[in-house]
Amino acid sequence: MASVKIRNVEKSFGALKVIHGVNIDVEDHEFVVLVGPSGCGKSTLLRMIAGLETISGGEIVIGDKVVNNVPPRDRDIAMVFQNYALYPHMSIFDNMGFSLKLRKRPKPEIEAKVMEAADILNLQPYLDRSPAQLSGGQRQRVAMGRALVRDAQVFLFDEPLSNLDAKLRVVMRTEIKALHQRLKTTSVYVTHDQIEAMTMADRIVVMNAGRVEQIGAPLELYDSPANLFVAGFLGSPSMNFIKGRFRREGDQAHLLCDDGTALPVPAASTAWNDKTVVLGVRPEHLNLAADGQGIAATVDVVEPTGANIEVFVELAGERVCAVFSERHPFRPGEKIALGWDIDKVHLFDAATGRRI
């Protein structure tokens, strides 16, 4: 196992710069998830760690070796591809043993290693089959197995679950996490699915437009997002944002919305007075206020998910989502009053998007 250090890494395709000086330290044994919307550069970054893309600037260190100019085969990494990339003309056994065969390991050793990996992944019955004869989930497991037999220093995952159906994705997610807890291999995992990131990661790196927005433990990012992007990206349904002018008088602070509503917000410095800020409140932090209190809202759409109900309401001129675990019998058009715990809401600078 080894650590991975990414220092000021840049990537350009011709004149187009897609990664702008990224710094990430992946500790030994750590499971780090790179997450971000499509085109944010997360897969490119992973491919740069793997050696499949050249590095335009900065350096990548695996263990204590700078690998900028080391070809993929000498980096001692294993990678699981989004589309599995199994060799179609080889049996599952040969697919999994291919790397060891290339390293000219003795046959009994190859057999033992493949069997061990097949055992972990429940693949023994399929070893003689070809990839075309397996289901998507099984192929995904073979791709994992191919990485496992290697005892590589670092595992790289490039959206490995995105081709699976929703149910299987949840199962495999847990399997990968359990596997990591058992083997403790340093892992870098790329996904655009924030739930995958939240559930699997030791630390999450949120990326946007070729830059790192924030790095931290999942709940740390969820509870105190550094900026509007991270706040909006993590969490489903995502955080509600309401824009308005900040006003603090004494210990009390308010957000004055365009429609004249005054919303209670945390008491930030008076320096923010009269500046435009954005209030962020997570759907689950909205609660039903007692009669005569709270902020007036009109129910728009009600979506029961089984475990919860998601209610979209019109509040201070914005569409806001609230999640309740109680089964309130709301009807569209119904007037309700909502409130929130002031410690649980966030304020962001509207100009820079940064957290206040």
Next chain:
Amino acid sequence: MQPKLKKSLIYWAMLSPLVVVILFPFAVMFVTAVRPRDELFVYPPRWGFSEFRWGNFAEMWVKTNFGEALFNSLYVSVLSTALALVLSIPAAYALSRYRFPGKGAYRTFLLMTQMMSPIVLVLGLFRLMVALGMVNNLNSLVLTYAAFNMAFTIWMLQSYFSTIPRDLEEAAWIDGASHFTSLVRIFLPLAVPAMAVTAIFSFINGWNEFVLALTMIRSSDDFTLPVQIYSQVAGRYQVEWHHVMAGTVLATVPVAIVFSWLQKYLIRGMALGAVK
């Protein structure tokens, strides 16, 4: 009548003119080849004949020196196909996988060479072969056929190579393979269907080529089949039509064999299951 049966009968009826046009020359070839010599020019012409003369084939084989011409044709077709493939595979791979300056121009150039008829180039090629001292040498045909076929084979291979997912090679590199190993162990086995199709086309081109063979080869010992069969007709007082036709029937056999042997590779099922 069942609708399905009716439908297929209608389709076959619509296809039949085409089938007749294609099969007619073969039918004439065959009935002439197995006919006794004195029934060749009966008037009015008829399909029927008094007896099957399989002996025509044996007679023809000896009289027309068929065996040697067959060998020459095989030599030229197989070697030119092999040469074209060996040179086209790296070129097609580079075109499908790498970005390099002049790639577009090179592709256009390949296409343009296909617009020129070989007959336009015959004189130039002949002079080239004279300069190389290769006139009357079968290897001159191997070279020219390979060169003529390469534009097509590169084009064809390149378009298939582009359908083979790059991820497979990348996975092999990460597994510890060099570029060469991944090419040989992963890429080429998956490209077999394309190579088979290209080989068939290249082989048939070489097998059927006439103009260049007639120009480059002077001595009858080195004639390829088309030229040998032609020499049984052209400039003769008496044409043994039953021998000519027996020769043409036999000449189509190797192509049929090559085709049926390689056609299983035409099925593109190989790449299924590689990626989702």
